[in-house]
Amino acid sequence: MLKKSLLSQALLSATLILTGCGGGSGGGPTPPETTPPATTPPVTTPPVTTPPVTTVPVIEQALFAANSDINTGTELWITDGTEAGTKFVKDINASGNSNPFNFTKVGSKWFFNADNGINGIELWVTDGTESGTSMVKDIRSGGSDSYPDNLIAYNDKLIFSATDGLGDTELWISDGTEAGTNLVKDIHPNTSSRIGNTVLFNDEVYFTAKDENYARQELWRTDGTEAGTRLAAQINPNPSNLGDGSFIGSTPGLLTPFGNALFMVADNTFSQPDPTIELELFSYILDGSTHKYDVLAGKASSKPNELTVIDDSLYFVAKDNSGYNIWAHRGGQLHPMTSFTGASAGSAPKFLTAVGDKLYFVANEPIQGSELWVTDGTPSGARPVKDINAGNLGSAIRDLHSVDGKLLFVARGNIHTEEDALWVSDGTEAGTVEVSKITATGSNPLLEQFMVLNDKLLFSADDSVHGAELWSSDGTSANTSLVKDINPDALDSYPAFIEVQHH
Numbered sequence: 001m002l003k004k005s006l007l008s009q010a011l012l013s014a015t016l017i018l019t020g021c022g023g024g025s026g027g028g029p030t031p032p033e034t035t036p037p038a039t040t041p042p043v044t045t046p047p048v049t050t051p052p053v054t055t056v057p058v059i060e061q062a063l064f065a066a067n068s069d070i071n072t073g074t075e076l077w078i079t080d081g082t083e084a085g086t087k088f089v090k091d092i093n094a095s096g097n098s099n100p101f102n103f104t105k106v107g108s109k110w111f112f113n114a115d116n117g118i119n120g121i122e123l124w125v126t127d128g129t130e131s132g133t134s135m136v137k138d139i140r141s142g143g144s145d146s147y148p149d150n151l152i153a154y155n156d157k158l159i160f161s162a163t164d165g166l167g168d169t170e171l172w173i174s175d176g177t178e179a180g181t182n183l184v185k186d187i188h189p190n191t192s193s194r195i196g197n198t199v200l201f202n203d204e205v206y207f208t209a210k211d212e213n214y215a216r217q218e219l220w221r222t223d224g225t226e227a228g229t230r231l232a233a234q235i236n237p238n239p240s241n242l243g244d245g246s247f248i249g250s251t252p253g254l255l256t257p258f259g260n261a262l263f264m265v266a267d268n269t270f271s272q273p274d275p276t277i278e279l280e281l282f283s284y285i286l287d288g289s290t291h292k293y294d295v296l297a298g299k300a301s302s303k304p305n306e307l308t309v310i311d312d313s314l315y316f317v318a319k320d321n322s323g324y325n326i327w328a329h330r331g332g333q334l335h336p337m338t339s340f341t342g343a344s345a346g347s348a349p350k351f352l353t354a355v356g357d358k359l360y361f362v363a364n365e366p367i368q369g370s371e372l373w374v375t376d377g378t379p380s381g382a383r384p385v386k387d388i389n390a391g392n393l394g395s396a397i398r399d400l401h402s403v404d405g406k407l408l409f410v411a412r413g414n415i416h417t418e419e420d421a422l423w424v425s426d427g428t429e430a431g432t433v434e435v436s437k438i439t440a441t442g443s444n445p446l447l448e449q450f451m452v453l454n455d456k457l458l459f460s461a462d463d464s465v466h467g468a469e470l471w472s473s474d475g476t477s478a479n480t481s482l483v484k485d486i487n488p489d490a491l492d493s494y495p496a497f498i499e500v501q502h503h
Contacts, residue, residue: 063128064079066470081483090133096117111136123148147163149169152198154200160172184224205221215249218252236248252282262283263281263282316352317348326338328377338382360373362398388432397411408422420445421435439465446461459471469495
């Protein structure tokens, strides 16, 4: 706001009026000279303008494989979920299909597997442009596959498993350059260490591997260096002699960080004369100690699976004395969350999916069949959401995904007369509705290859007009539509995200 101040100075002039007496004209004193008032120009200050603060939205993108035409084949594409933002990146294999997969983002670039028709399946890197897409290294020289797997971002690098044809499958690291792509450690010389289950925990990568001391895998950890790659825990302490004095190994799986511990399912096999497999839930803490949570006491196996974290609880499915139920690890203790018994106990709850503070799953019970359930995490809080296909036949629910606070999934309103359709739920019966059948002809829309991007669900679908193409939905019918007809007309592009990961 410009403020203007004016300075005015008024000068008073004293005028003496003399009145003469008699008839003559007399002369009085001369009037004083007057000086015009001095005027000072106003002092003006230019207004201070602050540029508006603008926030540039971060647009997430995802890589996928698609077949755009018979000449290009299945090659590399990128999308932000819009038609304009869905673009062809590069024809990696000019003579066939490069079939890219295992997309893993590290910083501003993506790593993935591809076959250029010359070097076999090798590690590639891209920034989302044609010029920025190249093979990182021909790890297994020639046309044989090094088959990078278990890709995971670690700081600004990629840790993965691969084979160079010499030491079989071992642990590798890459910064995206050929010189910066190297073997971390040959854990099991002259044979495969069977690396798997990579997960980030406490600023290191944990994984499973076997060395010369174990007949099966155990828990390992790495900081990306040879010296920092070591055995983390011997979960199965059984020193049984397998003929060569080696340990059995626990074969950990489903590694899941939760709180200050790393949880997993492992085999606590008893002594070799009685090699009963006992799959149970284990936790590992940083001092190297482990703890077993025995749902079924004794040598019986509870076979935990579907480990899912919500806030202060780790949920999982396990076999108890009644059958298969959902359990929660909370406050250091195990708590049963469901009590399926009888006929329903033989079918384990599945597809545990966290949406906010709710846990959705599919359960099969005699009256409604296999339908959608939800729990608030209390022992008596599990309930059916809706009998989508009325009766006891179930609605063939699959592919549950959390999208912007809602659950999107695939189901059939009638498994005899309907094909798959996209559904949405807010956890209530009224709020559980069909979103779209995709096709108006009643044919199977072939819903598959789901991933969540920018608060929408991307997937492959065939509307019987355009073929199998890229679709998007926010959980409403109005905003469920074809993103792009990549392979024009009724030809299929078969978009495939295949293990898209964000770190």
